[in-house]
Amino acid sequence: MPRPASFAGEGPVDPSAAHRLPRALVPRRYDLHLRPDLDQARFEGTVRISGEAASDVREVLLHAVDLQVAEASASAAEGPAVPCDVELEPEHQRLRLRPAEPLPAGPLRLDLRFSGELNDRLHGFYRSTYTDPEGRTRTIATTQFEATHARRAFPCLDEPDAKAVFAITLDVPEGLLAVSNGPVVDEEPLAGGGRRVRFGDTMPMSTYLVAFVVGPLVATEPVRAGGTTLRVVHVPGKEGLTGFALEAAAHALDFFTDWFGLPYPADKLDLVAIPDFAFGAMENLGCVTFRETALLVDPGRASQLELQRVADVVSHEIAHMWFGDLVTMKWWNGIWLNEAFATFMELLCVDHFRPAWRRWVSFGLEREAALAVDGLHRTRPVEYPVGSPEEAEGMFDVLTYQKGASVLRMLERYLGEERFRDGIRRYLARHRYANTETTDLWDALEEASGEPVRQVMESWIFQGGHPLVTLAEGPSGPQLRQEPFTYGPPLPGEPSAIGRHWEVPLLVRALPEAPGPATGAEPGGSGGDGEARLLLGAEPTALPPLPGGGVPVLNAGGWGFYRVRYPRSTLETLAGRLGDLAVLERFGLLGDTWAAVLAGQADLADLLTLAGGLAPREDPDVLGQLAGALRSLERFLDEDDLGALAACTRAIVAPSLAELGFERQPGDDERTLTLRSLVVALAGTVGQDPEVQERCRALFAAEQAGRADLDPDLAPAVVQVVAASGDRSTYEQLLDRYRHPATPQEEMRFLVALADVPDPQVAAEVFELALSEVRTQNAAFVLAALLGSRLHGPATWERLTARWDEVLARTPENLAPRMLEAVRWLCRDRALAERVTDWLAAHPLRSGQRTVQQALERLWVHVGAVERLRSPAPAALQAATARLGEGRGAAGR
Template sequence: MEPDLDAATFRGTVSIDAEVSDPVSLIELNSAELEIDSVVARSDVWGERPAQVTFQPEFERATLHVETPLEAGGWSIDIEFSGILNDRLRGFYRSTYVDPEGVDQVIATTQFESTDARRAFPCWDEPDFKATFGVTLVVDDGLAAISNGAEVRRSERDDGKVVVEFAPTMKMSTYLVAFVVGRLEATAPVMVSGVPLRVVHLPGKGRYASFALEAGAFALDYLAGYYGIPYPAGKLDLVGIPDFAWGAMENLGCVTFRETALLVDPAEATQSELQRVADVIAHEIAHMWFGDLVTMKWWNGIWLNEAFATFMELKTVDAFRPEWNRWVSFAAEGGVGSSSMDIDSLEATRPIEFPVESPDDADAMFDALTYGKGAAVLRMLEQFLGEEKFRTGVSDYLQWFTHGNAETKDLWKALEQATGVPVAEMMDTWIFQGGVPIVEVAPGGPGAVLTQDHFRYLGSGEGQWTVPVLARSIDDPEITPVTLHGAAELPYDTPIVNAGGHGFYRVRYDKEIEGRIHDRLDQLLPLERYALIADSWGLTLGGRRRASDHVRLLGLFRSETEPLLWEPIAGSLATLSGIATDAVRPAFAGVVRDLVGDAVLGSGWEVGRSESDLERRLRGTLLRTMGVVGDDESTIERARATFEAVVRGDVVDPDVASASLTITAAHGLEAEYHRFWEEYERSESPQDQVRYLRAMATVPGDALAAATMDRIIAGEIRNQDSFWLIAVMVGNRKSGDAAWDLVTSRWDELVAVIPPQNLRRVLDSIPARSKPDVADRIRSFLEAHPIPGGELYVGQQLERLDVRVRLRQAEQELPGIV
């Protein structure tokens, strides 16, 4: 591959070793947005056969026609081609930055998953067409060249170009091939069991790499030990790219990242920002086995890759930083709560695994259900089977299918062999049907009776699950496993259903049982208390519980000591605040101040000497809730002063600094908006850049939303950040309606700017626009402007919007909460 960074083009050759089983005159492979200059098939026995090429662009295919059929035997198919380094963040594309000397620089890099290797070179671009790949890059002198394998040879051509050859890869799928060319720097390698690990970054950003090296080295060692299989490549580079559509990509030996997911200064980052870096690094390294070494046969099985990598990311980070309570934060951040379970409570949900027929279908699989629900279901299964037996089954599965492809049933078979439990019978009810069950708990039998129903926010469903329930008495920590098909009995008067809190199902207790549990919250584990909050909020959204009852439940948590549980408390309060009318909201803000005020006073603004990371994170959550949702004047005033201190360069705890910025933005005006833009432009830290962009979108004001939209369309803001920034503006309580009108009026311009794989994410916040007339406008627009590959997500977001509209209309009682 020979990229021309100045011209934004590339030329290349691919030589494919193929075994012809029967004589053939037509060969079909994948090719998109490429010019094919010549094709020659070569055989040591039969000589050379030139081929003509025809294209089927609608199917992203090219057909090679040879006049004389190729005889059975070994052939090399040699293709010369050229293409464009696009700006759509897929295939072989260009990323830009300004170096420390103020010079514009270009990087050529790749993003092939799901089906974009075909945009870089002709190939069979399907996951079960595995091959080994030998990459050679031809680059200008002075540029870094990185690929999957280690560099094995370097030479100079007569024209001064440098030819860099890399070691062949293991047998793998096309979507895992990678190459990066540009002015980049690398850290010194850290050796992990003989594997060199580096962080590759833009010039001048080496000071942000140390945490990634620490987290990466831990993950590499931990995961090899967990799987019982050595790391399957010769080296591992973690490469930060300034323009990147996703969080990261698990290319074997050459993992590419959005900078915010790799580069961080621990002294300046919040706990959440550090955790995200550790999470993403662990996730991508987990893929080196689950995804790269063993790959799904087809894209319908992508959950095998992504859900398991998410599950292993959580286990790895929980071992890396036990004090972060990663399984609790997984639930609190939406793993079994507000994200995947929220979507699974819709009629428009989907099974974790469902048919994939087109590239758009494959892209649509990368959602909260594949990642969040898939990981939560695996955690539920692991806890039910036992951690060590589960690990044995996973290791067996990987060894059985090393360098090959597998399906869901293959994982179940390995787990069944390791445990003796009929896993497939149980788990097929979770993988091949969408939705989530609710377990009803009522007095009966020797103590309590469990039944199940299909939980939906709107309407009813007919799903039935084999539910691996873990239960216990509130008086006893010993857990009883129960496989719930229809109904089951428990010998406890006051049972804790979903004991441990890892089950992916909702629970509704009879009022008498629920009252006894509420009287003894101190007898529950943190995740069990979280489940009470999350289930109450789910019932509220589903119209089965009044908002006033939910807020009264939250009042029982005024003295909650688990920092992470304040996040679902804050989240539901923010949603209720968002649906409150202007007349009611000041009184509801008083409810919020009353509910969180004691906790805010206890936490304060100053960091104690022996505080944990999570206590610092809690302080940020509480201050943000008090200042933004509670509209507390003293908090707002202190936040503004703290923001000024941060800008002056004073040392401020990162969680306090982040909360202060959000509060200042939420109550800001045009002057603050312009200051945030100035700070964004001069920021070097990836985390600071995101904070200031988010702050700009948080400042209310119709004209300010229009100014931000202008910057996005003009390219002043990287297109990787365009979709989420628009979503923040649409979610703004005061100016979100106007922001949505901007989206509709400038839709064609946005489609031209936003990477196509990210376009549907513009809709992330439309459930916040719950005024009935605005909701009707949103629905009409989306019906008239379909998003390719986004049909399912659009349906889900519109249904989530309907849920919020109903909540707004039903909760005219908000004054009653006050």
């Protein structure tokens, strides 16, 4: 479908045109030889680019930035090399080569000699460091090329559709390990020491998927999985943290080989843990790189959520080997297709790997984060025109990953699993080793299913926002209608990126008039006989007859990416029958109600009524949805009203706390362990429960003294409660644990907890730590935690703006927007919100500015909510507390 009017006239029709290279040369092969000098933080190398010229060649443009090119030559077919005049164009990140004489069309070869710096910005060819047991700083040379950073390591055609075979050779200093995309096929000693390592040719692939790592690293013994050699590469001493990743990766290789119906497309698979890494991981073909927390884990010390994070990321990156590496988008506007589909497949794979985790249910919280952004007028279409490298970098956000995956799941539920998988297999088989547009996928799914997939999905991909589906009484009975969901009008003088209407694939079921006998089955969302299936277009549609009659449940199963609004009578019925709803149906009811509260379309009492209907052993993600709203209220309310919020929170969680306690019980499944942790954290922080706080301090002290181990699933909650109710002595203990962690997960757990200590002087010291001691990959998360704190946010904002240049110098470009997302919580003071808005308007980021603009709009949504809720919230909280029974939690304990 055409782009909505709100995007008409935004830049050229094809903004990529100004940033694309003319294809004087179509590359077929790169022979790349690099010599990194880790001591001097430099590298030098040569590259031969072989390909085809469609016409006579008078000049060739390549990408290159932060490189020095010493010499270049060109040759046609088997002819002699012709020297080239070299002109670097840093502002365009280009290199212009002019042969001394024109070369004829046909085979063309370029040879270049170049050098560069191993930078400290976590992109291109960069250096990472760690401290060994003897206290020595050790250096690793590693790569991160997505989106447009291969050009920082070697001259190339750095565009995703310029696929070629890569043959990589590295000169490696003595005692260091080297890994790259292909397996090692040859090694020879060098005269001055060290060795020359040659890696096998890759399949044709994009430059952003090239990788090489050289450093004092070790690899696990290789294992075989699905016919593929699999290893984990890591710093010495962390061998004991590799087993879970190997297990998850072996499962993923088998799962995807079967699901896609195609063999793994590389010759081996190395998973490489890098101490300094700006992303979670990167899907380089055969050589996937990770930050350590996403790969190395001790199952005996990690919570289920921390294990899930590792399984998620490993599965996501391995899914990319097919969907992204084997078949690749033509240009960066299509990056959503890579990332959304890898997210979808990650969830499918992990749900198969650990069914007890109920991964599709827990994805609800991630989907809710996407809905929260997508309800803003400053949202964007999932796919939109992309031109500059900065615009490409800005695509890596919640809309690309979480909204994209949610829309794919909605489609899969509507089409059915088999037809969906058949379409994906058709797409991959048809386009392997090639590049595609989004419409190629829709066409394959349409052929496999016979459904109007392109018509439906273009309404979701090429316009921003999502619908609010309303059940209302029409002229001849109940009807369904849609309208765009918004939190309010656009900011003054701004257009809206939210679309007008969607082709909504609806699943609707009926809740029987009276509760039936418990069956133990999960109700709703099966796609079976108990559901009506329809496409809701722009015009109101009569509610179809529902098998069994009864109360309609829109978004049956909870898979749709849209909000739902019911008549009050229906909502009250559902609130009293929450146990008869599927988990994600309950989740959606809470999320939609809280969104309506933020939009001024519902009362806080509506949400609290739903809270009162939750069971003591509620699903942790359903309670997590409510917990998010309660934590938002903690930031919204005046100091004098926090007591009412705390009392209501205690009343909500008291039955769960009484039933679950602090101790793991025989028969507890993994979801129960997660629920217990959530209940303890909520009671001890927002609930300010003194008994819970004291118990957490006792558990932490016993663990500190070595008298008892903390339950790994309860440990994150205990640390959070101890920090939030702690003092300077607590801070010193947490700081020591951060500096001497047992695992990467514990390092991050204690680091982020430092920002929760309420002492303002501690907050000032944590800010200084973020600008000095903390790794640059983690500093942005510490600053975001301080900025989003009710207690420390305003003072952190003043520090941040006073030292802005220093902050940006220590923050990887992709993480600066993530840090500034936390400004949405600076909402209790309208004057501060205005200063924040003005300051960020005057200090735009180079990359990710759209994310910052969305955070500012969310700030003003929150300001509006603060001002609306300030008066009625205390009474609503007190009334809910009275209904729930304030004292029952203490009696139960």
